[in-house]
Amino acid sequence: MAEPKHPVQTVDRMLDIVEIIHEQDGAGVSEIAEQVELGKSAVHNHLTTLANREYVDKDGDQYHIGLSFLSLGAYARNRTPIYETGRSQVDTLADRTGELVNLLVEKNGMGVYLYQAKGENAVELDTHEGKRVPLHCTAVGKAMLAFRPTEEVDEILDTHGMEPVTAHTITDREEFHAQLEEIRERRYAIDNEERLNGLRCIAAPITDDQDRSVAAVSVSCPVHRVGDARFYEDLPDAVLGTANVIELEHNYS
Amino acid sequence: MAEPKHPVQTVDRMLDIVEIIHEQDGAGVSEIAEQVELGKSAVHNHLTTLANREYVDKDGDQYHIGLSFLSLGAYARNRTPIYETGRSQVDTLADRTGELVNLLVEKNGMGVYLYQAKGENAVELDTHEGKRVPLHCTAVGKAMLAFRPTEEVDEILDTHGMEPVTAHTITDREEFHAQLEEIRERRYAIDNEERLNGLRCIAAPITDDQDRSVAAVSVSCPVHRVGDARFYEDLPDAVLGTANVIELEHNYS
DNA sequence: GAACCTCATTCGCTATCACAGAACAAGTTA
């Protein structure tokens, strides 16, 4: 998205306020005012306006994200074609593996977690539905990029960079392209603590009839609990199976 | 929520725009401009500002709700205490009955669908997650109100009225209170085409340790498929069971 | 219990900025 020629500042400020409340898990007027560099009264006016329509909830002196956003968020998700078909399969995989299973789509060069299901032993992570993550440091992201034209991959890397987030994050573009090649061959991607220490993931792409990725599924599990045998054999099979079912349902129905 | 003393008009207008896009399932600039009584350029500025942050997606000449709302919506839902415990039980009930199962909470005198799970034969309805409905004409709403103090019920009816939405909607306040009394006795509520023609629901409240309702679960099914035997015996048992489990998990863990 | 915090909230004034309107661009229909 190109920068708007005539941005509506008030809208940007309002979104800033909402996002601050989100990030901070609730916030007070003064707290917000400091961060958006706005007077307390201005922030207060924004908050009462939002509260009036239940976009924020007021709980004592703390403001929180309101349920009105749920309606819009759920709607946006339902509109995403892969969601309906992907959901039940992701649930099944979570049941079978007992781990955390994610469904990711790409928007403007970033990954967005569309849905996640928690198996019985699922790790607790910072990934929640709707969260945006860079594509280069996650298994889902790499699975996604492996099935996109090289020019597109480069364009995405150009705009979003290859910020290292752990000691294992790939930061070299050559190496990255080599890995995508591997992924294309075996059809699944691996993340060995590239985004979070102690976390490994296996991901497989979901492609359309021209073999272009439209989404990706992954299983995330803690390093200490998942031995190499399970990680390099059982899980890839399971993930590939799931991706395949979603793919078939999505393309031929 | 009292009317804000100093509403930020631009925020209200922006929310109007977003809600119009939501209701209309996507809209163009001119279309929106007519409805918010704003110039096309102003609407255009709003939309580009929103699109820049992915709160709306531009698809040709149509603007749609963007996935950024998912992050906020999912967060708001996760913050709601009953969601985590309720979800898996609602899933189970949907599996067992094959019907549409809903979890509802109350916000400012209106019902908000927090979660819904579709069984194999679930009806397709206009109820989606996040949707707000009046409490007086739904089984979930009545189950909710039955376990609130009478003054609170009257206050809610005062502010939101008792608009009839089908021929069967209760519009008399005496009759309504009498029905709440019945519901308190048998612990579940019935909706026989009071909100939608052809639809019946059974709902049970989820109460806290002081027997005040914090949420309600319901099963919705088409009249033509569900005979009286199942409707008046099997379903209430199933719904009550589910509500009970959620209640226990919620209050004692 | 009074003095002192630290918040949210109110209010009036004014510089800012959101918006109308007109013009343009690009695409569709006749």
Add this chain to the structure above:
DNA sequence: TAACTTGTTCTGTGATAGCGAATGAGGTTC
């Protein structure tokens, strides 16, 4: 080609968002 759409750009100006100071409401401390 002309007469329609639609979205987009641009600019002047009147409404209004937000500052700053005052007020109010709770809490904490001595």
